[in-house]
Amino acid sequence: MIIRSKAPLRLGLAGGGTDVSPYADLHGGSILNATINLYAHTTIIPRDNGKIYLEAQDIDVSETVDSAQVIDTSGKLGLLKGVYNRIVKDFVKKPLSFEIYTRVDAPPGSGLGSSSTLVVSIIGAFAEWCNIPLGEYDIAHLAYEIERVDLGLSGGRQDQYAAT
Template structure:
């Protein structure tokens, strides 16, 4: 059976909506600590096609998984499967008083699952964009991000921050989204024109709804309790001695967040001044902090970063995303990204036995 919308639902779709994946340049695990982040978009997108149907039923088809699912509006319940993302969205929209009807929806994505490139946020934002058009909902792009996060925190059960959803909803190609996760104020910062952005997926998938990610959040919350602050964002670099006096591993967890917030601010300044060497140093320092203090990296990702360090054309490299697998983001000299990305991927595959995927820059 064909997997087109018509073959699955017997009619043409009324609305098509898309949202890009994102790569976080720097600022990892700072978002749920009310800190700073600096993501940008990647070319890969998630696409949803929708049409209205009579009654309260939602029928869904996930083309990449070749799976169908359905549920009734008002009867959303956690299942632990992909359809929870849809259920979470309709549940949150209904709670906010938006009127929905039944609909058919087909989902497809170019963003690799578990890659650390926000496949889940891209799906949620694309779906909310589609429902906004299908049912003429009065929600802006920031509200879409808020709703997407609530859906993932709630029915899906992943205690993620707001960065991914804001990036997928508001970031634009060629620009970084400098975002303050406390008040959601943001600025679009043009990326340097004389670098290639290289994203290499390690071939090891991660899952935010798993225990490790939520454990890190709980550790940060406990650190705040012991330090007497509302969030780790409230701690300047000058408080590092107090932070490091916390019992382990809380001291290292908090040290990562405090220093990572400072690195984001330095990275924005480096981008604005065109100091690519400094920006690269910040990438490597960020990765070391995630590896040693926050302990969210893995051997395969560390290998990619070390292979990148050996390439003269690479300014810097770091794990991007929540960790425990996923992807590495690198900055390379303009015109060199495809070559060095391919060379690193080949050597990584040889040493690790994994199958990496070079996502950017794309082949010409």
């Protein structure tokens, strides 16, 4: 079985910054954006070898780790690892063994929400593989929590919601 997922990148048109804490927490936010014909892609291939192989094809980085309840999120593949940790913790409750390949059609720092969109795409692939009943808003909220809370990355909320 091969699981594939993709999510669209977004172009911010107005209101950028009003989705970032603490402003958004105090005043809410007003954002206008549109998704575009560029995507974050994820492929998961389940394995039973006790290993996790992670590969970000667009930045040419790969790593193999032992399957565990929690894996270290340091390094350039922290987003992939952070999603795995949260999926195991909140949903499957046991280590998984698989290969994951990701690719984003725009580089990090492009201003198109590539990192957040990648997280949405990865969550979508895990949800499909593990039969996790997540709606679009659930995926967006989970992606926000993984990036901002679990991994401590700064940013707002518009990217995750636009990508779902």
